[in-house]
Amino acid sequence: DAKTTQPNSMESNEEEPVHLPCNHSTISGTDYIHWYRQLPSQGPEYVIHGLTSNVNNRMASLAIAEDRKSSTLILHRATLRDAAVYYCILRDVGGGGSNYKLTFGKGTLLTVNP
Amino acid sequence: KAGVTQTPRYLIKTRGQQVTLSCSPISGHRSVSWYQQTPGQGLQFLFEYFSETQRNKGNFPGRFSGRQFSNSRSEMNVSTLELGDSALYLCASSRVGTQNYEQYFGPGTRLTVT
Numbered sequence: 001d002a003k004t005t006q007p008n009s010m011e012s013n014e015e016e017p018v019h020l021p022c023n024h025s026t027i028s029g030t031d032y033i034h035w036y037r038q039l040p041s042q043g044p045e046y047v048i049h050g051l052t053s054n055v056n057n058r059m060a061s062l063a064i065a066e067d068r069k070s071s072t073l074i075l076h077r078a079t080l081r082d083a084a085v086y087y088c089i090l091r092d093v094g095g096g097g098s099n100y101k102l103t104f105g106k107g108t109l110l111t112v113n114p
Numbered sequence: 115k116a117g118v119t120q121t122p123r124y125l126i127k128t129r130g131q132q133v134t135l136s137c138s139p140i141s142g143h144r145s146v147s148w149y150q151q152t153p154g155q156g157l158q159f160l161f162e163y164f165s166e167t168q169r170n171k172g173n174f175p176g177r178f179s180g181r182q183f184s185n186s187r188s189e190m191n192v193s194t195l196e197l198g199d200s201a202l203y204l205c206a207s208s209r210v211g212t213q214n215y216e217q218y219f220g221p222g223t224r225l226t227v228t
């Protein structure tokens with residue numbers, strides 16, 4: 001499985017934007033970039049995903065480098081509820097998308113200060 | 115729509131015993147995956163079931179097994195429990211198909227082996 005590298009922790013202030021980086025230099029052409037987050041005492045929750053183009057949804061934006069070797073998850077206005085561990089994951093959809101195995105790294109622990 | 119449910123939520127077992135955990139996916143979701151989460155190893159993929167067949171498997175010993183029923187509900191079994199099996203066991207369900215990218219996680223079963 002292609003590997004991702006994330007900072008162990010980051011800190012932000014409430015209502016400020018947060019940029020969470022992820023490096024994936026060995027990404028393959030069939031790897032989608034997924035982000036999940038895990039709030040304290042809960043199971044992981046899907047945030048966003050993308051392949052080549054930048055993506056936006058109600059939770060966040062995903063900026064993908066042109067060479068796809070890195071990406072950045074952007075939370076536009078952090079709230080206390082966004083304090084969580086954020087995981088950047090590569091999901092290989094080669095073979096018709098039947099691979100539902102997610103390989104989680106250590107993730108980034110985001111602390112949001114009031 | 116009801117989320118992924120897991121039972122029991124908490125379990126205490128003795129070394130050498132066996133345990134069965136249950137997962138009910140979101141209605142209409144046919145893929146069920148299991149993950150183990152420990153402080154030392156993080157989130158690790160155990161296996162994935164679709165249409166009552168194991169489709170993907172992680173690197174766990176044969177003591178870890180699972181099955182899926184015709185209604186998509188899934189169980190995982192751990193035999194001959196070891197202290198190191200103490201963990202949070204998470205179940206996730208997904209629709210099937212290349213465009214169905216989200217995995218929805220349950221709250222987990224916290225297993226303690228003494």
